[in-house]
Amino acid sequence: xxxVMQNPRHLVRRRGQxxxxxxxxxxxxxxxxxxxxxxxxxxxFMVYLQKENIIDESGMPKERFSAxxxxxxxxxxxxxxxxxxxxxxxxxxxxxxxxxxxEQFFGPGTRLTVL
Amino acid sequence: xxxxxxxxxSLSVQEGRISILNCDYxxxxxxxxxxxxxxxxxxxxxLISISSIKDKNEDGRFTVFLNKxxxxxxxxxxxxxxxxxxxxxxxxxxxxxxxxxxGAGTILRVxx
Numbered sequence: 001x002x003x004v005m006q007n008p009r010h011l012v013r014r015r016g017q018x019x020x021x022x023x024x025x026x027x028x029x030x031x032x033x034x035x036x037x038x039x040x041x042x043x044x045f046m047v048y049l050q051k052e053n054i055i056d057e058s059g060m061p062k063e064r065f066s067a068x069x070x071x072x073x074x075x076x077x078x079x080x081x082x083x084x085x086x087x088x089x090x091x092x093x094x095x096x097x098x099x100x101x102x103e104q105f106f107g108p109g110t111r112l113t114v115l
Numbered sequence: 116x117x118x119x120x121x122x123x124x125s126l127s128v129q130e131g132r133i134s135i136l137n138c139d140y141x142x143x144x145x146x147x148x149x150x151x152x153x154x155x156x157x158x159x160x161x162l163i164s165i166s167s168i169k170d171k172n173e174d175g176r177f178t179v180f181l182n183k184x185x186x187x188x189x190x191x192x193x194x195x196x197x198x199x200x201x202x203x204x205x206x207x208x209x210x211x212x213x214x215x216x217x218g219a220g221t222i223l224r225v226x227x
Contacts, residue, residue: 004158006158033213033214033215035215035217040219041219042119042121042204042217042218042219042220043159043204043215043217044217045214045215045216048213048214055213056213056214058214059214091158091159093158103149103161103164104161104215105161106151106158106159106160107158108156108157108158109156109157109158
């Protein structure tokens with residue numbers, strides 16, 4: 001059973017470009033979470049999605065950031081008009097439908113560098 | 116505001132001895148706590164968790180203790196092994212369970 005997959009692993013963008021980060025949850029998982037880790041900090045929650053629905057986006061910046069989890073295909077975190085401050089590691093996590101505990105399984109992350 | 120705090124940025128321990136990593140929280144609504152381990156260039160890996168109705172949970176070399184009145188939890192690793200060297204994150208969640216709130220992490224170095 002493959003784990004959570006994220007691609008690309010590394011992404012370099014120039015200021016003003018768009019970044020698209022992809023996340024395929026573990027098989028059988030329909031809950032996806034995105035977190036961001038800035039240098040020397042812990043992971044910060046961004047958004048929680050179920051298939052075709054955004055459940056909680058309280059951690060998402062109000063502008064330039066969006067996320068989706070379509071019926072078919074991976075979850076996408078999209079950052080428009082990137083700025084240097086967006087440089088960070090972005091982690092996706094997934095959990096199964098029926099969760100008695102909060103264990104979330106994390107992918108390897110996408111490291112975004114904005115030049 | 117930092118709801119979950121790990122006040123020790125790093126810890127160095129001799130192989131075979133006990134490692135104790137600490138975590139404090141401020142939000143009394145948290146009722147589930149987790150520890151994750153992270154190697155460089157990898158995602159966090161779940162280690163062990165504890166519900167607020169318990170004060171101890173043990174899994175092999177790893178034990179988590181929860182002191183609700185002090186809003187404090189700790190992770191004990193015994194005996195420590197060089198492969199345990201990693202960053203350890205404490206995380207907490209409320210009963211709706213939609214998001215984890217992480218501490219800043221503690222770098223553990225186990226010397227052989």
